[in-house]
Amino acid sequence: MSGAIHVDFSQPCPIRDVLDRIGDQWSLLVLVSLAPRTKRFNELLREIGDISKQMLARTLRRLEQDGFVERTVYPEVPPRVEYTLTELGRSLLEPIGGLVRWADTHHLAIAEARKRHSG
Amino acid sequence: MSGAIHVDFSQPCPIRDVLDRIGDQWSLLVLVSLAPRTKRFNELLREIGDISKQMLARTLRRLEQDGFVERTVYPEVPPRVEYTLTELGRSLLEPIGGLVRWADTHHLAIAEARKRHSG
DNA sequence: ATACCTGGTCTAAAAGATAGACCTACCTAG
DNA sequence: CTAGGTAGGTCTATCTTTTAGACCAGGTAT
Numbered sequence A, B: 001m002s003g004a005i006h007v008d009f010s011q012p013c014p015i016r017d018v019l020d021r022i023g024d025q026w027s028l029l030v031l032v033s034l035a036p037r038t039k040r041f042n043e044l045l046r047e048i049g050d051i052s053k054q055m056l057a058r059t060l061r062r063l064e065q066d067g068f069v070e071r072t073v074y075p076e077v078p079p080r081v082e083y084t085l086t087e088l089g090r091s092l093l094e095p096i097g098g099l100v101r102w103a104d105t106h107h108l109a110i111a112e113a114r115k116r117h118s119g
Numbered sequence C: 001a002t003a004c005c006t007g008g009t010c011t012a013a014a015a016g017a018t019a020g021a022c023c024t025a026c027c028t029a030g
Numbered sequence D: 001c002t003a004g005g006t007a008g009g010t011c012t013a014t015c016t017t018t019t020a021g022a023c024c025a026g027g028t029a030t
Helices: A014-022 A027-034 A041-048 A053-065 A087-118 B014-022 B027-034 B041-048 B053-065 B087-118
Strands: A069-074 A080-085 B069-074 B080-085
Touching (some): A014 A027, A014 B027, A014 B087, A027 A041, A027 A053, A027 A069, A027 A080, A027 A087, A027 B014, A053 A069, A053 B087, A080 A087, A087 B014, A087 B053, B014 B027, B027 B041, B027 B053, B027 B080, B027 B087, B041 B053, B041 B080, B080 B087
Antiparallel strands (some): A069 A080, B069 B080
């Protein structure tokens, strides 16, 4: 299952392309945050906590453009806007889940490595 | 399986912590680049292509501190420095592999979503 | 002597992120 | 009528991060 990852960086590389999009400070966090259910802008803002409005807006717009998230506006007063994962977005949750499980399993080892280096 | 990812962002969160480290512009790329074999500084620089020396140095230093990568200096002239994945680093390749496979499978869908949005 | 090699570091300037004020649009309390 | 609140943003001024590119050691090849 073979750990043989092999990526040719020199070509116009789909993996580079995808990683550049989701591998930023916030995208994965927003995706994970939307995993359990549809949420509203300020709800995401509060839940993630240390993201700025602007970055959340920008991140959501890009996720929408890339087809990960769907944005629905309800013309009510006060306005309501809901963000939901698309099928594509949900499909990404599986590999992300692997990453999350890995993080959960190994964060102690990382903490120790850091301690070794700072001590 | 079940895509039930559930992360509590309000706590000192190991997933947040780990994602903040590997979820930057370059770390995953360096890790993937080191997957097939040990490499030297300038080799990584050339292979990744659009990373600056400084960012590569900084990324490698952080990956080393977190225990993903081992740095070996050979006191030759000209100097030689080799970077290898540790066991921890190699263990991370598995979930990353899931991500890479996902990217390979779905990059067309993303390209189409982008086209829909720009058109 | 001169130019060149590696694996970096340093600095100045460009790019990106943040906080916080502000905006639309309507509703309610006084 | 005025003041204040709510939701979802945008705008701007400031701060941080990233970049390009010069520079360094200390040897080797020309």
